[in-house]
Amino acid sequence: MSAPNKVAASIVFFVLLLAAGAWAAARLEPLTIGYSNITATYAPLWVAVEEHVGAKYGLDLKAIYAGRVRPQQLLATGEVPIVIASGTGTMTSHIVGVKDQVLVATITSKIGTSLFARGEVKSVEDLKGKTIATGRPAAFLDATVRYVLRAKFNLIPDRDVKLLPTGEPYLGLQALERGVVDAAAMSIPHLFVARKAGFRELTSFDKLGVEYPYTSVVVLRPMAAKNPELVEKFLKCLIEGIAIFKTNKAKTLAAFKKYMKGADDDILEESYQHTRATIDEAPHPSLAVVKQGLEMLSLQYPQARQTDPALIIDPSFMKKIDDSGFVRALYRK
Numbered sequence: 247m248s249a250p251n252k253v254a255a256s257i258v259f260f261v262l263l264l265a266a267g268a269w270a271a272a273r274l275e276p277l278t279i280g281y282s283n284i285t286a287t288y289a290p291l292w293v294a295v296e297e298h299v300g301a302k303y304g305l306d307l308k309a310i311y312a313g314r315v316r317p318q319q320l321l322a323t324g325e326v327p328i329v330i331a332s333g334t335g336t337m338t339s340h341i342v343g344v345k346d347q348v349l350v351a352t353i354t355s356k357i358g359t360s361l362f363a364r365g366e367v368k369s370v371e372d373l374k375g376k377t378i379a380t381g382r383p384a385a386f387l388d389a390t391v392r393y394v395l396r397a398k399f400n401l402i403p404d405r406d407v408k409l410l411p412t413g414e415p416y417l418g419l420q421a422l423e424r425g426v427v428d429a430a431a432m433s434i435p436h437l438f439v440a441r442k443a444g445f446r447e448l449t450s451f452d453k454l455g456v457e458y459p460y461t462s463v464v465v466l467r468p469m470a471a472k473n474p475e476l477v478e479k480f481l482k483c484l485i486e487g488i489a490i491f492k493t494n495k496a497k498t499l500a501a502f503k504k505y506m507k508g509a510d511d512d513i514l515e516e517s518y519q520h521t522r523a524t525i526d527e528a529p530h531p532s533l534a535v536v537k538q539g540l541e542m543l544s545l546q547y548p549q550a551r552q553t554d555p556a557l558i559i560d561p562s563f564m565k566k567i568d569d570s571g572f573v574r575a576l577y578r579k
Contacts, residue, residue: 277305277480280312280320282331284506285434286521287354287461291330294487294500302486303479305466317464321347327469328480332386333459333558337539340464340558341547348470348560351463351481353488354526355535356452358439358460362445363429364421370399370448377408377430379418384546387415390451390458392433393542398454403545419443435509436517452524457535461525462542470560477563481529482572487527489576492522531559 277300279287291309294300300307306405312320317329318339336347367373369519373395381387388411394473395401405410417442418430429448432440439448463484470477491498502514509517536555544550567573 253276270404273304274301274306275304275476276308277328277476278308278310278326279480280310280317280326280329280331282312282317282329283461284311285358286502287358287525288330289436289498289501289505289521290353290491290525291483292487292505293490293498296501296504297487297490297497299483299490300479303482305479305483307480307483317391318347321464321466325527327465327473327476328465330461332465333462333464333536333539334386334543335375336462336464337459337536337543337553337558338384340546341490341540341543341550341553345557346462346466346468348467348530348559349459349462349558350465350470350477350560350563351484351529352459352526352531352535353461353463353484353529354459354521354525355460355532356436357386357390357456357458358437358520358524359387359451359456360432360440361391361394361429361448361451362432362437363438363448364422365446367428367446367448370395373429373448374406376399377410377426378426379412379421379427380409380429381411381415381431382413383411386458386460387431387433389546390456391543392545393402394449394451394454394456396545399538434520435506435513435517438513442513450516456538457532458539459531459535462531463529467560470563474563475530478567481563481567483496485527485529485567485573486576488527489527491525492527493577509526527577528564528568530564530568531561533559533561555566 295309315330318335320326321329339347380391392403400405412421415436421427422430536558540550
C-alpha cells in the first residue's frame with residue numbers, strides 16, 4: 247500500500263474509532279446524584295464518579311452538592327432521582343405523614359461526632375447553664391445532640407442547656423474559637439480540626455453506642471418501583487466505590503482532595519483511616535438503626551414513636567445484590 251493510501255486508511259480508522267467512542271458514550275444513561283455533606287462517608291460516591299465506575303453499568307454518573315437543606319427538595323421535584331444524605335429528612339417526612347421517601351442503603355451508621363468544649367469545661371455535666379453550637383434546627387446534629395444530652399447525661403435541652411444553631415460545621419467551630427459558645431458538636435472532618443486546635447473532647451457519640459442512618463441512599467418509592475434497574479445499577483456503582491475506598495488509598499485521597507478542598511493532609515489522612523473502618527462493604531439499610539433514629543427524633547416529634555420504621559427502608563435492593571455474590575466478588579480481585 248502506498249504512503250498516501252496508508253495515511254488515508256489511518257484517517258478513516260481514526261474517524262471510525264472516534265465515532266465508536268461517541269456512540270458508546272451516547273449509550274450511557276445520565277444519572278446525577280445529589281449529596282448533602284462534604285465529609286468522608288460520602289467519598290464512595292466521589293470515587294465512583296472520578297473512576298467512571300458508572301460506565302460499567304451503562305451510566306454516565308455525576309454528583310452535585312445539594313447542601314443539607316436541598317437533597318429532599320431535589321428528590322421531591324424530580325431534579326435528581328437519587329440522593330445521599332442523612333436519614334433525618336426521610337424519617338421526619340414519615341413522622342409528619344409523607345411516606346414516599348425510602349432508604350435503600352446506608353453506607354454507615356457510625357456518626358463520627360463528638361462534643362468539644364473550651365478548657366474551663368471539664369465534663370458534659372459542666373455544660374449545665376451553658377451554650378452548645380449545633381447545626382441547623384431539627385437537622386442531624388441538632389437531633390443527635392438533643393438525644394445524647396437527655397438520654398446519656400440527663401440534661402434537658404433548652405432548659406438545662408442552650409442550643410445555638412450555627413449552620414455549617416465550620417461556623418460552629420468558629421463560634422467555639424471566639425468564645426460565642428462554650429461547646430460545639432463536631433463531626434468528621436471538623437472533629438479532627440477541633441482536636442488539632444486543642445479543644446477538650448468531652449464525649450464521643452460513637453463510643454456511647456449511638457447509631458443513626460447517617461449516610462444513606464434515598465429514593466422516592468414510586469421511582470424505585472418504576473425503575474428498579476436504575477436503583478440497582480447505582481447501588482452497584484456505590485458498592486464498587488466503597489471497595490475502591492477500602493482497598494485503594496491513593497485514589498480515595500485524590501477524591502478527598504478534590505471534594506474536601508482546603509483540608510490539611512493530616513486531616514484527610516485521619517478522615518480516611520477512621521472512615522475506612524466504619525463504612526460497610528455491603529451497605530444494607532438497618533431496621534434497628536432506623537428505630538434508634540426515630541427514638542432520637544421523638545424528643546422533638548413525639549409522634550415518631552408511632553411511626554412504622556419498616557416503611558422507611560426498602561432492603562430488597564441490597565439483599566438481591568448481596569445474595570448474588572456481587573459484594574464478595576469485589577474483594578476477591
